Amino acid sequence: MINLEERVSEKKSFFNRLIIVYIFFAGLFLYFLYKTFLLQISSYTDYEIASLENKTREILIQPRRGVIYDRNGNILVNNVPSFNLIINPSLIENLEEHLNEINQIIELSDDEKNYAKENFSSLAKLNRELVLKKNLSIDERSRFEVRKYKFPNTFIDERYSRENLYPYLFSHSLGYTGNPNDPDLEEIFLNQNLKPKEIIFSYSNGYLIGKTGLEHTYDDHIRGQFGKKIFEVDASGKFLKELETIDEIHGKDLFTTLDLESQRVAFEQLDSRRGAVVAVKISNGAIVTYLSSPSFSVNKIANGISQKDFNSLLNNDDKPFFDRAAQGRYSPASTIKPAIGLFGIENKIIDWNFTIDDPGYFILPEDGRIYRGWKKGGHGNINLKDAIIESSNTFFFSLAYKAEIEDLIKHLSNFGFGETVCIDCFLPDSGLLPDPSWKMNTLNFGWFKGDTVNLGVGQGYLSATPIQLAYYASFLANKGELNKFSFVQDNSELEKSIFLNNNIDENDWLKLHESMIGVIESPKGTAGRLRSLKNYTIAAKSGTVELVSTETKEDYKIIREVEGKRDHAIIIAFGPMPNPEYAVSVVIENGESGGSVAGPVAIAVLNTLLKK
Amino acid sequence: MKKLLNFKNRKIYFDQYLFFSITLLSVMGLVFLYSASQGDTTVLIKQSIFVLFGLLLMFLLSQPDPDFYKSNSLIFFVISIILIVLTLLIGIEANGAKRWLDFGLFTLQPSEIIKITLPVFLAAYLYDKKLPISLVNTFITLLIILIIVNLVRIQPDLGTSLVILMSGLYILFLAGLSWKFIGFSSTAFILSLPFLWNNFLEPFQKQRILTLLDPSADPYGSGWNITQSKIAIGSGGLQGKGYQMGSQAHLDFLPETETDFIFSVIAEEFGFIGVCLLLLVFLFILLRCLFLALNARDRFCRLTIGGLSLIFLSTVLINLSMVVGIIPVVGMPLPFISKGGSSLLSFYIAFGIIISMASHKKLMQK
Numbered sequence: 001m002i003n004l005e006e007r008v009s010e011k012k013s014f015f016n017r018l019i020i021v022y023i024f025f026a027g028l029f030l031y032f033l034y035k036t037f038l039l040q041i042s043s044y045t046d047y048e049i050a051s052l053e054n055k056t057r058e059i060l061i062q063p064r065r066g067v068i069y070d071r072n073g074n075i076l077v078n079n080v081p082s083f084n085l086i087i088n089p090s091l092i093e094n095l096e097e098h099l100n101e102i103n104q105i106i107e108l109s110d111d112e113k114n115y116a117k118e119n120f121s122s123l124a125k126l127n128r129e130l131v132l133k134k135n136l137s138i139d140e141r142s143r144f145e146v147r148k149y150k151f152p153n154t155f156i157d158e159r160y161s162r163e164n165l166y167p168y169l170f171s172h173s174l175g176y177t178g179n180p181n182d183p184d185l186e187e188i189f190l191n192q193n194l195k196p197k198e199i200i201f202s203y204s205n206g207y208l209i210g211k212t213g214l215e216h217t218y219d220d221h222i223r224g225q226f227g228k229k230i231f232e233v234d235a236s237g238k239f240l241k242e243l244e245t246i247d248e249i250h251g252k253d254l255f256t257t258l259d260l261e262s263q264r265v266a267f268e269q270l271d272s273r274r275g276a277v278v279a280v281k282i283s284n285g286a287i288v289t290y291l292s293s294p295s296f297s298v299n300k301i302a303n304g305i306s307q308k309d310f311n312s313l314l315n316n317d318d319k320p321f322f323d324r325a326a327q328g329r330y331s332p333a334s335t336i337k338p339a340i341g342l343f344g345i346e347n348k349i350i351d352w353n354f355t356i357d358d359p360g361y362f363i364l365p366e367d368g369r370i371y372r373g374w375k376k377g378g379h380g381n382i383n384l385k386d387a388i389i390e391s392s393n394t395f396f397f398s399l400a401y402k403a404e405i406e407d408l409i410k411h412l413s414n415f416g417f418g419e420t421v422c423i424d425c426f427l428p429d430s431g432l433l434p435d436p437s438w439k440m441n442t443l444n445f446g447w448f449k450g451d452t453v454n455l456g457v458g459q460g461y462l463s464a465t466p467i468q469l470a471y472y473a474s475f476l477a478n479k480g481e482l483n484k485f486s487f488v489q490d491n492s493e494l495e496k497s498i499f500l501n502n503n504i505d506e507n508d509w510l511k512l513h514e515s516m517i518g519v520i521e522s523p524k525g526t527a528g529r530l531r532s533l534k535n536y537t538i539a540a541k542s543g544t545v546e547l548v549s550t551e552t553k554e555d556y557k558i559i560r561e562v563e564g565k566r567d568h569a570i571i572i573a574f575g576p577m578p579n580p581e582y583a584v585s586v587v588i589e590n591g592e593s594g595g596s597v598a599g600p601v602a603i604a605v606l607n608t609l610l611k612k
Numbered sequence: 613m614k615k616l617l618n619f620k621n622r623k624i625y626f627d628q629y630l631f632f633s634i635t636l637l638s639v640m641g642l643v644f645l646y647s648a649s650q651g652d653t654t655v656l657i658k659q660s661i662f663v664l665f666g667l668l669l670m671f672l673l674s675q676p677d678p679d680f681y682k683s684n685s686l687i688f689f690v691i692s693i694i695l696i697v698l699t700l701l702i703g704i705e706a707n708g709a710k711r712w713l714d715f716g717l718f719t720l721q722p723s724e725i726i727k728i729t730l731p732v733f734l735a736a737y738l739y740d741k742k743l744p745i746s747l748v749n750t751f752i753t754l755l756i757i758l759i760i761v762n763l764v765r766i767q768p769d770l771g772t773s774l775v776i777l778m779s780g781l782y783i784l785f786l787a788g789l790s791w792k793f794i795g796f797s798s799t800a801f802i803l804s805l806p807f808l809w810n811n812f813l814e815p816f817q818k819q820r821i822l823t824l825l826d827p828s829a830d831p832y833g834s835g836w837n838i839t840q841s842k843i844a845i846g847s848g849g850l851q852g853k854g855y856q857m858g859s860q861a862h863l864d865f866l867p868e869t870e871t872d873f874i875f876s877v878i879a880e881e882f883g884f885i886g887v888c889l890l891l892l893v894f895l896f897i898l899l900r901c902l903f904l905a906l907n908a909r910d911r912f913c914r915l916t917i918g919g920l921s922l923i924f925l926s927t928v929l930i931n932l933s934m935v936v937g938i939i940p941v942v943g944m945p946l947p948f949i950s951k952g953g954s955s956l957l958s959f960y961i962a963f964g965i966i967i968s969m970a971s972h973k974k975l976m977q978k
Contacts, residue, residue: 006743009743013788014787018902018905022925036879036887039842039845040879040883041849041850043846044847047845047847048846051880052847054860054863055860234864235863235865
């Protein structure tokens with residue numbers, strides 16, 4: 001037993017100790033209160049969002065892509081409904097049995113069955129739908145509809161797929177659509193303020209984005225905005241109820257400047273030969289015809305093509321996927337001559353009365369190398385106009401010989417050579433406008449005077465795409481003033497590129513047009529046989545691209561035994577003169593004669609555009 | 613304030629403050645539990661029965677004189693030990709743990725009982741020992757505590773064994789454990805922590821501690837509970853989402869809403885204001901206990917009231933610290949609020965004993 005004194009000190013000790021423990025716990029308690037305050041007051045917004053994200057799931061509603069029209073309101077690309085057979089896995093107990101029953105009504109492929117089996121349990125757990133089969137035929141639909149009372153958990157729903165109504169005509173210009181890859185999709189979601197990770201994208205099957213052509217260039221415009229349904233979910237991800245629906249915004253329609261009729265004519269004229277046709281409305285630079293040949297069906301690419309068919313297209317020697325109109329590089333050959341002539345006038349090297357004597361060849365004074373014309377014996381005494389009409393090489397060899405290469409390059413770039421001339425073409429090539437530093441860097445050779453001479457007749461390193469040639473033609477037609485090209489109607493606000501010159505006046509342009517009219521109309525014109533194909537006046541310049549340099553016609557006859565070594569046929573043309581509305585360029589690979597092979601195609605396209 | 617009611621010539625021992633505040637807390641608990649159980653009336657009815665029975669038990673246990681507890685503490689303690697041993701032998705196994713004894717009509721968790729009988733027994737053992745407590749008595753006490761703690765730990769039940777350890781140590785400390793011993797042993801404890809970590813903790817227990825240090829490391833695995841609990845509490849904000857409107861609780865994001873994480877439900881639905889009001893009730897009870905302990909009639913009563921109220925305080929704080937992520941998830945109910953049988957009843961028993969100690973005047977001395 002303890003005595004009284006001890007009891008007092010014991011009591012005191014107990015008091016102190018209990019208070020110590022209480023103080024310790026009071027501290028802990030305050031810390032807890034502080035923590036709770038941080039959670040509930042300071043970080044409230046963060047946790048409120050976290051709680052909201054926990055309990056909601058968003059399901060996207062696909063917008064419909066815009067329709068693409070030609071300039072006359074013809075639908076070129078449309079959305080067609082695809083009817084899909086869809087099941088609700090969470091309500092189906094035995095998938096195998098269910099598939100067998102369905103299979104008796106609508107045949108399912110092994111791929112479709114396997115897809116269903118692989119995804120069944122995960123989708124069932126989350127209470128989401130599963131697409132069994134896409135693109136049901138009318139027959140399949142009606143067979144299912146009459147028996148659907150047997151399948152309360154299966155239904156047919158309408159989804160849209162993309163269809164180009166003229167799949168071969170517009171394969172390169174309009175391009176095709178396809179399923180987006182993940183980075184593309186992420187970017188689209190980001191642009192539309194959607195959080196990729198929160199979104200159950202698998203729900204919106206078959207979303208498409210433009211992969212090539214205008215479908216790609218104007219994807220933002222055509223695409224529209226996703227709508228979404230917001231569902232409340234529990235911790236297991238099960239959908240409980242719909243909280244909110246935000247409607248989708250359908251994509252805007254795209255009104256192009258393309259012209260269905262002229263496109264069709266160009267397609268028929270080329271008849272699957274390798275080549276390209278580009279026609280534009282001169283006043284605003286609107287592309288009306290844009291064909292690369294041979295073509296392929298964009299619908300097959302977009303809506304499923306077998307690997308075998310795809311490979312055969314890919315490995316085809318004619319390269320149908322290659323967009324020759326915007327990416328094919330061709331020497332302009334003789335079509336360059338009007339621009340070279342203008343260079344002579346501009347720099348006062350020559351005037352319209354200046355003549356030379358053309359013996360059929362030009363000898364480079366530096367090394368005595370001979371540059372031949374196409375006509376044995378030459379064109380005799382000849383001025384600029386006749387040199388264009390008859391396509392005298394000697395005249396332009398000697399003119400180019402007198403040029404400073406830097407000046408000539410600057411001059412040619414005004415006509416679109418080496419430049420991007422189209423604002424909405426898909427991956428356009430700028431061709432090649434060679435200069436001494438390019439040659440040094442690429443070929444490790446210095447610039448020879450002979451290179452400049454070759455430039456005078458559009459041979460050598462210079463190359464241009466058909467769309468650049470069309471730009472060049474339009475620029476000549478519109479007397480040095482032009483909009484950049486575009487496929488879309490409203491480009492009136494675009495700045496025009498203007499050929500700044502000191503010495504070329506209206507009279508010079510008229511004379512140049514006269515010369516180019518002469519190419520067809522003059523008895524000596526190189527494209528004289530086009531005269532009978534039309535009943536109005538057209539200015540033109542044809543060209544023949546030598547792929548293999550030959551000394552004599554006999555040599556060429558041996559060469560042309562191999563089709564791939566034959567000359568390319570080129571023509572640029574515009575009309576009707578004197579007030580040209582349309583310009584056209586045609587390239588036919590290994591077509592040999594610009595005037596007689598490429599020419600009729602150009603005339604046919606112009607006839608259609610001018611309704612003559 | 614002891615209160616004596618004259619009831620048919622029989623004295624009724626009663627503390628109005630504790631009685632009413634605990635009743636209030638129990639009723640609040642029923643309201644919260646109804647929401648936390650997703651409006652399950654079966655749970656509500658069962659819990660109501662426990663509460664009524666508990667309040668009755670508390671009232672009945674406050675009637676005997678403290679000397680009754682002092683002289684019978686050994687018997688209660690031995691019975692508790694027997695129950696614990698029986699649990700290890702023939703207990704019901706659930707989730708890999710043997711914690712319950714099946715009595716047919718009800719199941720009992722003996723570790724919850726020994727949580728009360730151990731401190732009462734130790735108070736009775738130590739109340740007449742000289743100050744400071746001798747080394748021999750210290751070791752005897754520690755040995756008893758450690759045996760009991762280990763009997764519970766091997767069930768395994770880390771949470772309750774820790775509370776039992778604390779309940780024993782509180783008595784020892786309050787009874788006058790020498791400061792030298794405290795200083796020496798706490799140094800030794802800290803030094804032996806790595807050894808304890810490696811030898812005494814189950815892998816899942818280690819995982820819980822690691823999760824506490826960085827819950828975001830694995831938010832969908834072991835960090836899930838604490839992450840969801842924080843979201844629930846945080847998203848309650850100042851005013852809460854409203855009764856039965858807590859999305860975290862009602863859409864199953866929050867685990868164990870009826871037991872360990874019931875506070876998260878309250879915080880989500882009633883906000884910071886609700887939390888503060890609830891804490892005020894707890895605070896009131898604790899301050900009342902402090903007052904009663906300081907004014908107890910003798911050393912035994914002092915030690916018992918002090919020890920039992922500290923167990924209550926510790927349990928509350930462990931639960932609260934756990935749900936906001938201050939300490940690892942150990943499985944500790946919120947007294948009088950969480951759904952539960954043995955744990956709930958143990959606190960009614962504890963407060964019954966506290967009221968008995970507080971309301972009986974000293975008979976012989978003074």
